[in-house]
Amino acid sequence: MTEITRRNALKLMSATLIAGAGVSMLPGMAFAAGTITVLNWQGYGTDEAWSIKAFQEATGIEVVHDYYSSEAEMLTKLRTNPGTYDLVVLNAARCAQAMAEDLISPIDYAKVPNISSVAENLRSNENFNKDGVGYAVPWVWGLTAIAMREGLPKADSYAVFGDPAYKGRVGLQDDAVGAIAAAALLTGQDMNNPKDLDLVKETLKGFKSNVKLLWSTEDQWNKSFAAKEFDVAMYWSGGAVRSRRVSKLPVDFVVPKEGGIGWVDGLGIPVGAPNAEGAHAFANWMIDPKFYVEWATKAGAPASANTAAMESLPADDLSRQIHKPEYISSMSIMSALPDDRREAFNNLWQEVKAFYAE
Amino acid sequence: MTQLGRIYLLAILIFLYTPILVMMAMGFNESQLYELPFSFSTRWYVALMDNQQLLKAGMNSIIIAVITAVISTCLGTMASIALSRRTFRGKSLLQLLLLPPIAIPWLITGTAMLVFFYWSGIGRGMHALLIGHVALAIPYVVLVVGTGFSTIRADLEEAAMSLGSTPIHAFFAVTLPLLFPSILGAALFAFAVSLDQFVISYFLATPGYSTLPVQIYSAIRKGFTPEINAISTLLLLGSMAAILIFARFAKPGDVRDKR
Amino acid sequence: MRSDAILNDAARGSSDPRQRRPIPAWVATTALLLPTYGWLTLAVLLPLLTMFVFSFMSATPMGKTPIVFTLKHYRAFIDQPYLINIAWTSLVIGFWTTLLCAVFGFLAAVALARATVGRMRETLLVLLLLPFWTNGLVRVFSWTMVLRENGFLDGVVDMVLPDIGSISFLYTRYAVVLGLVHGYLPYMILTCYIALSTIDDAIIEAAASLGARWWTILLRILLPLAAPGLISGAVLTFVPVIGSFMEPRILGGKVGVTMGTVIEDQFTQAFNWPLGAALSFTLLAVVLAIFATFSGVLRRGTTA
Numbered sequence: 001m002t003e004i005t006r007r008n009a010l011k012l013m014s015a016t017l018i019a020g021a022g023v024s025m026l027p028g029m030a031f032a033a034g035t036i037t038v039l040n041w042q043g044y045g046t047d048e049a050w051s052i053k054a055f056q057e058a059t060g061i062e063v064v065h066d067y068y069s070s071e072a073e074m075l076t077k078l079r080t081n082p083g084t085y086d087l088v089v090l091n092a093a094r095c096a097q098a099m100a101e102d103l104i105s106p107i108d109y110a111k112v113p114n115i116s117s118v119a120e121n122l123r124s125n126e127n128f129n130k131d132g133v134g135y136a137v138p139w140v141w142g143l144t145a146i147a148m149r150e151g152l153p154k155a156d157s158y159a160v161f162g163d164p165a166y167k168g169r170v171g172l173q174d175d176a177v178g179a180i181a182a183a184a185l186l187t188g189q190d191m192n193n194p195k196d197l198d199l200v201k202e203t204l205k206g207f208k209s210n211v212k213l214l215w216s217t218e219d220q221w222n223k224s225f226a227a228k229e230f231d232v233a234m235y236w237s238g239g240a241v242r243s244r245r246v247s248k249l250p251v252d253f254v255v256p257k258e259g260g261i262g263w264v265d266g267l268g269i270p271v272g273a274p275n276a277e278g279a280h281a282f283a284n285w286m287i288d289p290k291f292y293v294e295w296a297t298k299a300g301a302p303a304s305a306n307t308a309a310m311e312s313l314p315a316d317d318l319s320r321q322i323h324k325p326e327y328i329s330s331m332s333i334m335s336a337l338p339d340d341r342r343e344a345f346n347n348l349w350q351e352v353k354a355f356y357a358e
Numbered sequence: 359m360t361q362l363g364r365i366y367l368l369a370i371l372i373f374l375y376t377p378i379l380v381m382m383a384m385g386f387n388e389s390q391l392y393e394l395p396f397s398f399s400t401r402w403y404v405a406l407m408d409n410q411q412l413l414k415a416g417m418n419s420i421i422i423a424v425i426t427a428v429i430s431t432c433l434g435t436m437a438s439i440a441l442s443r444r445t446f447r448g449k450s451l452l453q454l455l456l457l458p459p460i461a462i463p464w465l466i467t468g469t470a471m472l473v474f475f476y477w478s479g480i481g482r483g484m485h486a487l488l489i490g491h492v493a494l495a496i497p498y499v500v501l502v503v504g505t506g507f508s509t510i511r512a513d514l515e516e517a518a519m520s521l522g523s524t525p526i527h528a529f530f531a532v533t534l535p536l537l538f539p540s541i542l543g544a545a546l547f548a549f550a551v552s553l554d555q556f557v558i559s560y561f562l563a564t565p566g567y568s569t570l571p572v573q574i575y576s577a578i579r580k581g582f583t584p585e586i587n588a589i590s591t592l593l594l595l596g597s598m599a600a601i602l603i604f605a606r607f608a609k610p611g612d613v614r615d616k617r
Numbered sequence: 618m619r620s621d622a623i624l625n626d627a628a629r630g631s632s633d634p635r636q637r638r639p640i641p642a643w644v645a646t647t648a649l650l651l652p653t654y655g656w657l658t659l660a661v662l663l664p665l666l667t668m669f670v671f672s673f674m675s676a677t678p679m680g681k682t683p684i685v686f687t688l689k690h691y692r693a694f695i696d697q698p699y700l701i702n703i704a705w706t707s708l709v710i711g712f713w714t715t716l717l718c719a720v721f722g723f724l725a726a727v728a729l730a731r732a733t734v735g736r737m738r739e740t741l742l743v744l745l746l747l748p749f750w751t752n753g754l755v756r757v758f759s760w761t762m763v764l765r766e767n768g769f770l771d772g773v774v775d776m777v778l779p780d781i782g783s784i785s786f787l788y789t790r791y792a793v794v795l796g797l798v799h800g801y802l803p804y805m806i807l808t809c810y811i812a813l814s815t816i817d818d819a820i821i822e823a824a825a826s827l828g829a830r831w832w833t834i835l836l837r838i839l840l841p842l843a844a845p846g847l848i849s850g851a852v853l854t855f856v857p858v859i860g861s862f863m864e865p866r867i868l869g870g871k872v873g874v875t876m877g878t879v880i881e882d883q884f885t886q887a888f889n890w891p892l893g894a895a896l897s898f899t900l901l902a903v904v905l906a907i908f909a910t911f912s913g914v915l916r917r918g919t920t921a
Contacts, residue, residue, distance in 0.1 A: 350697070363733070384762050436649045571755075597752065
């Protein structure tokens with residue numbers, strides 16, 4: 001009896017080995033010519049299934065994704081995986097850092113014809129350019145502000161994060177820059193260069209009894225909101241539209257009197273990208289009005305950097321209503337931080353998180 | 359007393375299995391956001407069949423585990439022969455050197471491997487994962503095979519030789535068959551260690567080459583659907599099956615217990 | 618290489634190999650050991666050495682930043698005092714996890730050894746150990762579905778006591794400890810059971826016939842006899858727990874900040890490998906101190 005089972009086991013093991021060796025050759029074939037690897041947040045435009053399918057039909061290029069859960073992780077992934085990614089979505093505020101570390105290469109705008117209708121102030125944004133050379137295609141802009149459960153009185157200030165009425169009902173973003181920006185705006189400071197960091201720290205610490213969750217991704221935000229883990233949270237403008245429309249969640253997006261925390265996301269091509277040609281084509285696709293309108297109306301999106309794309313959006317569309325054109329000139333926009341300030345921000349946020357965890 | 363003991367064991371079993379069963383059940387729930395009430399659906403299993411990234415990672419896990427089992431069993435058995443059947447100076451030091459892969463938190467071993475492989479140009483990816491997994495599995499193999507050795511009397515081999523058998527013949531005719539269950543047990547053990555390994559894989563995987571646990575972790579952090587439940591269910595059932603096969607070979611309370 | 622070793626055996630003839638130690642035997646031993654120890658050197662020892670060197674660098678040696686050697690990362694606990702709180706949290710989580718595992722694991726081992734026999738015991742042992750061999754990450758993920766608000770636990774509570782509301786405790790330290798206990802309990806059951814299975818029934822019968830109550834037997838006889846198993850189980854639980862990062866991340870949410878997550882952040886997010894290395898070695902020093910404390914018992918436990 002044991003003899004037989006032993007022999008069977010050997011057979012089984014060798015069969016597995018052979019099967020394994022056979023299958024290991026498959027992925028190599030699947031990833032042959034015409035692939036680009038995109039590094040982005042999960043569920044943020046580039047990975048819409050219908051768009052990837054249409055893009056592949058139009059160009060023959062297959063789009064695969066890798067995701068990050070914070071902008072710091074995005075940079076580290078670029079640093080430790082040279083020659084892996086073809087296109088990366090990066091916040092303008094992080095772009096300067098990526099340029100300084102030689103992580104992204106100049107864009108060949110001739111291969112991105114749609115750039116012609118991109119707003120000039122975005123295209124020449126100092127964070128996307130170095131020595132007159134552009135390093136990223138401006139893609140979308142939006143704002144981080146407050147999202148609330150439908151039916152609750154609409155908050156008019158970031159002070160709502162400390163409002164005793166929402167004890168244990170608040171979700172903040174686990175991001176040093178975003179959290180500090182909200183506290184800086186609340187205390188009347190420049191969010192990119194708050195003079196009184198101690199005040200920022202104390203303000204954030206003051207939210208402690210309200211903070212239920214530090215979220216890092218949209219997916220996590222949706223799941224927690226659906227499970228009624230919080231009622232009020234920092235959130236992205238485009239995310240709020242998607243949560244409402246795609247996930248059918250009762251979310252209201254509110255911009256407080258201190259103003260939203262603005263950001264611009266660009267598309268960069270990492271140094272050593274194996275398929276820079278395909279990456280340029282996909283970047284062009286991403287700022288095409290056709291893609292944008294479909295993305296914004298089917299799912300929900302921040303505002304396109306492409307003026308033509310914004311204009312082709314129906315006037316009553318939620319994405320358009322949330323992103324009022326005047327914001328782009330009136331709100332504060334996240335900009336590049338010098339190394340020492342970035343480190344100070346990171347240490348401050350680490351300390352606040354440790355305080356929340358106590 | 360006996361009754362109380364059995365009720366207690368039942369409670370422990372409920373504690374151990376409840377989350378696993380809930381996780382499996384949620385793989386059959388319609389809602390993408392894991393909302394209740396439960397409504398039965400196999401859509402996530404259907405979606406899984408199209409998820410190349412997860413399927414490929416699952417295949418990678420199995421391939422890595424099989425190769426790890428083969429290499430670590432060969433190497434570990436050889437070392438075990440020397441450690442069990444020979445006397446030499448520095449033996450206890452060598453035995454002590456088997457401990458780091460087990461005793462140092464994997465977080466530290468894993469990050470150290472990342473630093474060294476990066477700095478030395480070995481890089482990351484499949485070969486790096488194999489180097490790491492084999493190193494983790496070897497100590498277990500040496501222990502399991504060593505336990506097997508301790509149950510075989512050395513004088514059997516000598517008796518065979520005194521009856522005219524050559525040492526090679528004695529080893530293959532007497533020792534190896536007796537040792538075989540332990541070696542097979544060690545191989546399955548190594549397979550399970552590798553299949554379950556997450557921490558080291560996490561630091562050594564690349565965007566293009568990762569294993570299932572790494573994919574599951576990054577999905578949990580970056581966004582997931584109940585497809586994760588579906589593949590986890592398959593993974594759990596797979597490794598449970600492997601262990602049940604193992605348990606049939608070496609009776610419980612045999613090889614593993616003497617570790 | 619194995620055949621080399623055996624050829625050497627052959628050269629020595631049939632006399633007892635352990636009495637004579639000619640040079641070929643030494644060569645054979647080396648040949649048998651070299652692959653394993655070469656591999657471990659490449660995969661474990663050299664990496665640890667490299668990381669030790671890294672821990673003295675001022676920045677990750679990649680890109681354009683000039684590198685100088687510094688001790689500043691080992692000063693992190695002084696420069697960033699909140700790290701002390703985090704380290705303390707990790708130790709507390711490790712302590713509670715180990716304690717709970719020890720209590721429940723020991724009792725389970727006793728129940729297994731005293732209240733079951735034969736096939737039933739075998740089956741139960743396999744069932745108890747089976748989860749240990751399933752993916753730890755998947756098990757932690759499973760708990761999120763049980764513990765979250767309006768999850769399985771809330772559903773059950775709502776069925777029994779509809780008015781009590783949510784008792785969800787996901788994203789608390791309790792959830793982290795619970796997940797860790799779930800992960801390491803089978804280990805503790807195994808080590809305690811091994812220690813208990815060597816106990817002679819006659820001792821317990823003798824004690825019982827002398828009128829000892831069951832708790833006296835439990836505390837005075839079984840506990841001391843199971844001590845080696847308890848201690849090796851405790852060390853083998855505590856060590857991985859204080860280095861854990863995915864359990865606190867997934868189950869702890871905002872309170873899930875431990876030494877493990879801080880170290881992981883240095884490698885995957887902040888890109889401060891030297892600081893991560895220095896923190897790792899600090900953690901390693903703690904682990905080694907624990908090993909040194911219990912080394913005698915451990916040696917008995919691993920060679921028994």
